[in-house]
Amino acid sequence: MPVTLNMVAPGKKVRIIMVEGGIRCRQCLAELGVYPGDTIKVIRSAPFSGPILIEANGGKVMIGRGMASKIIVEEVS
Amino acid sequence: MKFVLVGQPNCGKSTIFNYISGYKAVTANFPGTTVKYTASKLYINGNLCECVDLPGTYSLIAADAAEEEARRYLLTQKIDVIINVVDASILSRGLELTLELLELCRPMVVALNMVDEAEKKGIHVDDKKLANILKVPVVKTIAYTGQGLTELLRTALMVYKKKIIGVLPVLSKDVEDVVMSVVERVKDVTKGLNIPPRFLALKLLERDHEFENIVLKSYPELSLFVKEAQKKLEEGHGRPPDVVVSSERHALAMHIYEKVVKILRIPKPDIRDRIDDVLMHRFAGYIFLFLIFYIFFNLIFKIGSHVEEPLMNLFDILLIKTKSLFPSPLVKTIVEGAIQGIAGGVAIVLPYLVPFFIGLALLEDSGYLPRVAFLLDSFMHRIGLHGKSVIPLLLGYGCSVPAVMATRVLESERDRFITATLSTLIPCSARTVIILGLVSYYLGPNYALGLYVVNIFVVGISGKVLTYLYPEITPGLILEVPKYHLPSFRSIFVKSWYRIKEFIIIAWPILIIGSIILSILQFFHLDNVINTLCSPVTFLLGLPTVVGTTLIFGILRKELSLIMLLQALGTKEVLYVMTKGQILTFTVFVIFYIPCLATIAALWREIGARKTIFAILFTTFIALLLGILTRGISSFL
Numbered sequence: 275m276p277v278t279l280n281m282v283a284p285g286k287k288v289r290i291i292m293v294e295g296g297i298r299c300r301q302c303l304a305e306l307g308v309y310p311g312d313t314i315k316v317i318r319s320a321p322f323s324g325p326i327l328i329e330a331n332g333g334k335v336m337i338g339r340g341m342a343s344k345i346i347v348e349e350v351s
Numbered sequence: 352m353k354f355v356l357v358g359q360p361n362c363g364k365s366t367i368f369n370y371i372s373g374y375k376a377v378t379a380n381f382p383g384t385t386v387k388y389t390a391s392k393l394y395i396n397g398n399l400c401e402c403v404d405l406p407g408t409y410s411l412i413a414a415d416a417a418e419e420e421a422r423r424y425l426l427t428q429k430i431d432v433i434i435n436v437v438d439a440s441i442l443s444r445g446l447e448l449t450l451e452l453l454e455l456c457r458p459m460v461v462a463l464n465m466v467d468e469a470e471k472k473g474i475h476v477d478d479k480k481l482a483n484i485l486k487v488p489v490v491k492t493i494a495y496t497g498q499g500l501t502e503l504l505r506t507a508l509m510v511y512k513k514k515i516i517g518v519l520p521v522l523s524k525d526v527e528d529v530v531m532s533v534v535e536r537v538k539d540v541t542k543g544l545n546i547p548p549r550f551l552a553l554k555l556l557e558r559d560h561e562f563e564n565i566v567l568k569s570y571p572e573l574s575l576f577v578k579e580a581q582k583k584l585e586e587g588h589g590r591p592p593d594v595v596v597s598s599e600r601h602a603l604a605m606h607i608y609e610k611v612v613k614i615l616r617i618p619k620p621d622i623r624d625r626i627d628d629v630l631m632h633r634f635a636g637y638i639f640l641f642l643i644f645y646i647f648f649n650l651i652f653k654i655g656s657h658v659e660e661p662l663m664n665l666f667d668i669l670l671i672k673t674k675s676l677f678p679s680p681l682v683k684t685i686v687e688g689a690i691q692g693i694a695g696g697v698a699i700v701l702p703y704l705v706p707f708f709i710g711l712a713l714l715e716d717s718g719y720l721p722r723v724a725f726l727l728d729s730f731m732h733r734i735g736l737h738g739k740s741v742i743p744l745l746l747g748y749g750c751s752v753p754a755v756m757a758t759r760v761l762e763s764e765r766d767r768f769i770t771a772t773l774s775t776l777i778p779c780s781a782r783t784v785i786i787l788g789l790v791s792y793y794l795g796p797n798y799a800l801g802l803y804v805v806n807i808f809v810v811g812i813s814g815k816v817l818t819y820l821y822p823e824i825t826p827g828l829i830l831e832v833p834k835y836h837l838p839s840f841r842s843i844f845v846k847s848w849y850r851i852k853e854f855i856i857i858a859w860p861i862l863i864i865g866s867i868i869l870s871i872l873q874f875f876h877l878d879n880v881i882n883t884l885c886s887p888v889t890f891l892l893g894l895p896t897v898v899g900t901t902l903i904f905g906i907l908r909k910e911l912s913l914i915m916l917l918q919a920l921g922t923k924e925v926l927y928v929m930t931k932g933q934i935l936t937f938t939v940f941v942i943f944y945i946p947c948l949a950t951i952a953a954l955w956r957e958i959g960a961r962k963t964i965f966a967i968l969f970t971t972f973i974a975l976l977l978g979i980l981t982r983g984i985s986s987f988l
Contacts, residue, residue: 297558297593298414298762302829304597305409307444310590311598321633322729325738325828332441332472334832336725338737341827 275349280326280342282316288347289313295344303345307331313350353401353429354507357421357452358436359445360407361833363464365389366494367436368404369845371504395504409444411451412559412597416759416767419561425455426546432507433459439469439476439491440834442612446604449485450520454550458510459517461489462503468834473616481611487517495839519549522599525587529580530556530596536576540566556581557593623835627722636726643719647710648803652787652796655703659788662698663923666690681874688870688918692863695914696855700862703784704854708847711749716838716846720745721830728828734811735818737828740770744810747777749850751950754779755957768958769817772966775946775954776810776973778803781858781909782942788913790938794931806942813973858908865904865911869918872900878919892936892978895920895929905941907948912941932985939981943974 282288290310293300307330308314314330325336337345358364372391389404405424406417413419425433435452437445442463449461463478482489488506492499509515521527533552541548554562555577567574581592588595629635670690677683714720720742728738739761747754754774758767778786791799872878878900882889885899897919905912916937920928929937945967946954954963 293594297591299827300591300594301410301412301414301597302762304594304601305412305414306829306831307441307447307601309598309601310594318627318631318633320631320725320728323732324729325725327631327725327832331443333444334834336721336728336738336828336830336832338728338732338828341829 276346278343279345279347280339282347284316284318287313287315287350289350291346291348293345295341299341299344306335307333308335352398352431352511353403354432354434355403355405355430356434356436357405357425358407359409359448360831362436362438362445363494364407364436365404367462367500368402370494370497370500372402395508398508410448412557413561415762430457432511433457434462434507435459436462436464439463439466440472440474442476443604443608446607447600450600450604453517453520454547454553456516456547458514459487460506460510461485461487462492463489464492464494466491467493472618473614475613475615477611484607484610485517487515520603526584526595526599529583533577533580536573540570540573553596556584557596626835631722631725640723640726651703651706651710652791654706655787656792658702659698666694666698684870684874685867688867689863691918692866692914695862695866696859699788699913700784700910703787704780705851707780707783708850709843712843712846713838716836716842718833718835721832724830734814736766736770736814739828739830740766743770743774744777747774747779749780751775751779751946752953755950755953758957765821765823768962769814769821771954771958772817772969773810773814775950775966775970776813776943778806778942779909784910785913785938785941789934793926793934809973809977858910861908862911862914865907866914866918869900869915891975892940893982894933894937898937906945909947935985936978936981940974940978943977944971946970
């Protein structure tokens with residue numbers, strides 16, 4: 275079932291379905307190797323609605339909550 | 352002949368550059384360290400080459416100011432060879448930039464860097480196969496040990512002589528058709544721009560902001576055609592055109608990656624991930640954050656004060672001895688001023704500056720700073736910024752100039768302005784010297800620590816105020832978290848030395864000259880004129896009028912305020928002439944008032960004249976306000 279990235283619990287692997295943000299947001303994510311269709315792993319999240327740390331294509335990237343809420347993903351087993 | 356190093360942030364470009372040019376670029380383990388390019392000349396096999404280190408760029412779509420700098424350089428300068436540095440441990444992402452660079456049709460060589468790191472992760476890269484696919488040479492390197500770098504330069508020379516430009520990446524049939532149709536249309540346009548038509552076509556389809564502005568405005572027909580082409584892509588793939596093109600490149604990079612990479616084994620659990628379990632922990636992370644910075648500043652103070660005292664005593668003896676040597680009172684004054692200036696540099700500034708720069712280099716190279724951004728992002732949101740702003744602000748503890756320049760990694764102009772202004776409020780190393788040498792020395796280290804805490808609150812409140820004045824939602828945070836690096840002794844040493852050298856050759860002479868000028872002014876009683884001019888400020892703050900001159904000199908270099916203070920008061924025992932409250936008020940004012948000249952110049956360049964003037968007025972207002980407040984509070988002490 276599709277959810278937004280900010281809802282995913284740490285430790286879970288998800289596939290990106292689409293990025294709802296504007297072109298800047300998509301470009302920023304693509305630059306760091308985060309594309310629709312890719313499988314990423316949520317590693318941890320910071321408290322006080324802080325950012326989420328993910329692993330994508332071998333690199334680690336932190337994504338702010340606001341941005342994460344625009345990334346639609348589905349869980350993969 | 353010009354060689355240009357291009358690569359994604361943290362891929363080791365600057366380390367390679369430093370190795371081949373004898374340490375000129377500043378490296379650090381976070382994106383955006385090289386915000387301006389650095390150039391150096393060197394000989395390769397007897398050929399004189401210019402080697403340029405560009406800011407790290409994830410792609411050739413310019414998303415922030417640092418990336419724009421890199422792209423503009425690539426597109427406008429005459430470049431003979433592109434040395435594309437790729438981090439082998441995250442090869443698939445790095446290849447995307449490589450594919451974009453191939454579109455530039457320049458002689459190119461790929462430096463497959465950090466192969467040791469990749470092997471550790473269980474990744475083996477077949478460099479010959481990769482070279483065969485890209486049709487450009489690939490050289491395996493380990494930048495920090497220097498392995499493969501001589502071969503890299505030799506290959507670059509060969510690439511230049513044989514003009515090896517590699518093959519253009521071919522996309523899927525339908526996308527390729529659309530691209531080619533645009534290529535036909537932009538051919539005339541690119542003649543004047545000196546850009547390969549295919550590169551321009553791709554970037555227009557990707558809706559590159561800058562190219563859209565330059566090209567489409569002056570060619571309305573082309574604009575319509577590109578819109579049609581974009582629509583075709585969108586309809587064919589059900590995705591926005593920029594995603595279609597970038598996904599093509601992504602897929603191609605993944606495809607190449609799978610062909611050239613052999614996974615030797617499942618990566619062993621990395622000890623560095625365990626470190627993050629603690630340092631990025633939602634609770635323990637903050638405790639360590641506090642501890643790390645507490646130890647950092649405490650250590651600097653301990654080391655500094657242990658060195659300062661004996662050195663100062665030494666200079667006191669020297670001063671008394673030399674005084675008797677010169678009969679003429681004017682010469683005596685000048686010599687006295689010079690010695691005080693020299694003493695200020697050796698005994699007061701350097702004892703704190705040296706450990707500070709070593710500590711800062713350790714923090715930067717280890718890769719801890721992006722973790723701080725992770726922990727503090729939500730707090731930064733509260734003052735209207737986001738986590739990336741933490742890095743310029745932290746750099747501000749070193750020097751405001753690089754801090755202001757580091758704001759280039761921020762995406763929005765508003766964030767850049769607010770962060771740059773706030774970073775000038777952070778006590779830089781020069782002001783740290785004042786805090787430690789004055790407040791910590793005369794009032795105790797707890798007062799100094801208190802000042803730092805108050806400073807953080809002031810920065811926070813100022814951020815809130817600026818956000819209120821410039822209401823605009825900050826774009827969210829996206830930041831790479833690099834692997835931890837054990838900082839190499841050589842890199843730490845060279846980097847600290849580079850910064851200390853800057854103090855010795857630029858600031859110290861100013862200190863000495865300033866000190867002599869003040870002596871002469873005092874001799875002719877001219878300092879009274881300046882002091883009278885500054886008297887409204889000193890009166891408001893309840894400070895002795897003689898400190899007026901020191902405040903003016905402090906704008907040149909902040910350290911001057913301290914050294915001039917000792918000189919203006921005519922004693923090293925400040926407590927004889929100033930109360931503890933006055934010392935505190937003076938320091939508070941000096942921390943916040945007008946940024947030093949070098950910082951003003953940096954601000955001017957980065958945020959423009961109008962905003963710079965605003966920043967100066969804003970910081971001075973804060974300084975006055977807090978100075979008066981401190982005066983009031985300290986009268987109860």
